[in-house]
Amino acid sequence: MxxxxxxxxxxxxxxxxxxxxxxxxxxxxxxxxxxxxxxxxxxxxxxxxxxxxxxxxxxxxxxxxxxxxxxxxxxxxxxxxxxxxxxxxxxxxxxxxxxxxxxxxxxxxxxxxxxxxxxxxxxxxxxxxxxxxDNVTQGSRSAEIMCDKFKDMGIENEAKVVQISGQPGYTTAIERAAGFEDRLPEVCPNVDLMETQPGDWNRERSQQVMEAFLTKYDDIDGVYSGDDNMGVGALNAARAAGREGIIFVGATNFSVGYDAMAEGDYWGSIYQxxxxxxxxxxxxxxxxxxxxxxxxxxxxxxxxxxxxxxxxxxxxxx
Missing domain, CATH: 3.40.50.2300 (Response regulator)
Incomplete structure (x- = not known):
């Protein structure tokens, strides 16, 4: 034995x-x-x-x-x-x-x-x-991914963004949000981060959060999520609402995020x-x-x- x-x-x-x-x-x-x-x-x-x-x-x-x-x-x-x-x-x-x-x-x-x-x-x-x-670095790199895409699109001076964070009180959620929030104004100072709501690391919850964002804001150019599981929930809400052209960026690449990237609907993430x-x-x-x-x-x-x-x-x- x-x-x-x-x-x-x-x-x-x-x-x-x-x-x-x-x-x-x-x-x-x-x-x-x-x-x-x-x-x-x-x-x-x-x-x-x-x-x-x-x-x-x-x-x-x-x-x-x-x-x-x-x-x-x-x-x-x-x-x-x-x-x-x-x-x-x-x-x-x-x-x-x-x-x-x-x-x-x-x-x-x-x-x-x-x-x-x-x-x-x-x-x-x-x-x-x-x-x-390094969760702060992950959030920072996600901000860079989003900013670079906005620059390619020529909307870096007018883009509006919402954030779906992880579980409140959870260190990873706090650090990834902080990395994104600190880095985004450094690389794209005119991008407007309009609101942040927690998705609790849950796809269904994140879809509900995104549905509320879509109802509240007529103009959303980018969505940053603490991981791709939540990001795909947000993507599903945008698809259902017929809101096209939104740039989705996550902070941990899940298989569902990878597949959505291959389909052309999800832009980028962090590979972990x-x-x-x-x-x-x-x-x-x-x-x-x-x-x-x-x-x-x-x-x-x-x-x-x-x-x-x-x-x-x-x-x-x-």
């Missing part, structure tokens, strides 16, 4: 520890994720993390999912502390609310790696590393692999446990993708 045991659960806050988990030389790494069922990125991330852990004979992983519930995630961190894992990886449901639990892990001598979406800055003293994308994300988080935890130097902000690159260069990228699997 393989000495490595992988335990997975969708929403559990505790895990029964069997005899196979008592091998001292193994690295016991626990992860509590944000909400695997909310979108295909997180689902693919989980599968990639499990595969990477199974491929390493020195790793035994306890894989938990908070189901989007802050209280459940805090309980999961406390459970992992009680189990005495060697390292904890957390994908925060809320960047501020999880700080006390992360502090408890740090006080217990357990290194914490934050994955994908960072915790609030006041919690930085309690983590060893953040592994994931959930497989790279998951593997980077696990490797960061392993490197820390092996005593290697790890950057505090351990970013992986996320390049621009548009209709012009999409042939250079493989279609996302999520």
């Amino acid at each position: 393989n000495t490595k045991t992988l335990l997975t659960t969708a929403i559990a806050t505790t895990v029964l520890m069997g005899p196979a988990l008592a091998v001292a030389e193994d690295m016991r790494i626990g992860i509590t994720q944000n909400n695997v069922g909310v979108d295909s990125y997180q689902t693919t991330y989980e599968s990639a993390f499990i595969a990477a852990a199974e491929a390493n004979d020195n790793v035994r992983a306890v894989v938990l999912d908070a189901g989007g519930d802050v209280a459940r995630q805090i309980a999961q961190v406390d459970s992992l502390i009680q189990q005495g894992v060697d390292a904890i990886i957390i994908w925060p449901t809320n960047g501020e609310a999880v700080i006390p639990a992360v502090r408890r892990a740090n006080n217990a001598g357990i290194p914490v790696v934050v994955t994908n979406s960072n915790i609030a800055e006041q919690g930085f003293d309690f983590i060893r590393s953040f592994s994931g994308p 692999s959930p497989v790279d994300d998951a593997e980077a988080a696990l490797q960061t935890a392993i490197d820390i446990l092996e005593g290697k130097e790890v950057p505090f902000l351990n970013y992986f690159d996320t390049p621009k993708i548009t209709q012009d260069n999409m042939d250079e990228f493989t279609r996302p699997v999520f």
